[in-house]
Amino acid sequence: DQQVKQNSPSLSVQEGRISILNCDYTNSMFDYFLWYKKYPAEGPTFLISISSIKDKNEDGRFTVFLNKSAKHLSLHIVPSQPGDSAVYFCAARNDNYGQNFVFGPGTRLSVLP
Amino acid sequence: EAQVTQNPRYLITVTGKKLTVTCSQNMNHEYMSWYRQDPGLGLRQIYYSMNVEVTDKGDVPEGYKVSRKEKRNFPLILESPSPNQTSLYFCASWMNTEAFFGQGTRLTVV
Numbered sequence: 001d002q003q004v005k006q007n008s009p010s011l012s013v014q015e016g017r018i019s020i021l022n023c024d025y026t027n028s029m030f031d032y033f034l035w036y037k038k039y040p041a042e043g044p045t046f047l048i049s050i051s052s053i054k055d056k057n058e059d060g061r062f063t064v065f066l067n068k069s070a071k072h073l074s075l076h077i078v079p080s081q082p083g084d085s086a087v088y089f090c091a092a093r094n095d096n097y098g099q100n101f102v103f104g105p106g107t108r109l110s111v112l113p
Numbered sequence: 114e115a116q117v118t119q120n121p122r123y124l125i126t127v128t129g130k131k132l133t134v135t136c137s138q139n140m141n142h143e144y145m146s147w148y149r150q151d152p153g154l155g156l157r158q159i160y161y162s163m164n165v166e167v168t169d170k171g172d173v174p175e176g177y178k179v180s181r182k183e184k185r186n187f188p189l190i191l192e193s194p195s196p197n198q199t200s201l202y203f204c205a206s207w208m209n210t211e212a213f214f215g216q217g218t219r220l221t222v223v
Binding site: 006009032034036041042043044045046049089091093099100101102103104105106 | 117144146148153154155156157158161163203205207209210211212213214215216217
């Protein structure tokens with residue numbers, strides 16, 4: 001049973017517009033959430049994170065929103081750029097489970113020029 | 114430079130021939146893990162380690178072994194590889210929050 005879900009396998013957005021990537025989780029014990037970005041032939045790289053005690057974290061063009069009651073988080077990219085085209089993984093950590101990470105299946109974002 | 118190094122990057126092998134994929138990190142991280150990435154399934158955890166000599170199964174441990182004799186190294190061992198283990202493998206390490214990933218090993222078992 002997937003604890004972290006990303007229900008959109010792919011997303012296409014026009015350059016300059018907003019990209020919104022969604023992630024849902026089932027385990028209420030998750031205390032920390034991260035987004036990773038992956039280009040082909042490379043390992044995933046950390047993008048942005050949020051603690052469960054916050055509802056928003058912003059870093060430049062990237063903002064992550066957390067809705068604990070809905071067990072939902074989203075990553076907003078504004079404005080989207082062609083270099084943002086990649087696979088985005090949502091990850092969650094359960095501090096009671098040895099700080100282990102659980103990853104979602106990923107969403108492939110294509111930003112069209 | 115902080116990094117996680119995996120070797121080899123690419124490997125083609127035959128069914129049943131034992132192989133080892135190495136992973137080394139230079140950040141003194143306690144936690145290390147192996148994942149496999151398959152289309153539509155994302156990153157699935159194979160094994161992880163919380164410290165030297167402490168390992169535990171992830172979601173898909175069947176057919177794999179690991180060892181953690183030193184803090185920096187976490188090799189992945191396939192004793193008898195099968196075609197269903199053809200995949201892209203990633204090693205990761207972390208201390209508290211952000212995990213660092215290696216470049217990946219693309220394994221093909223024929």
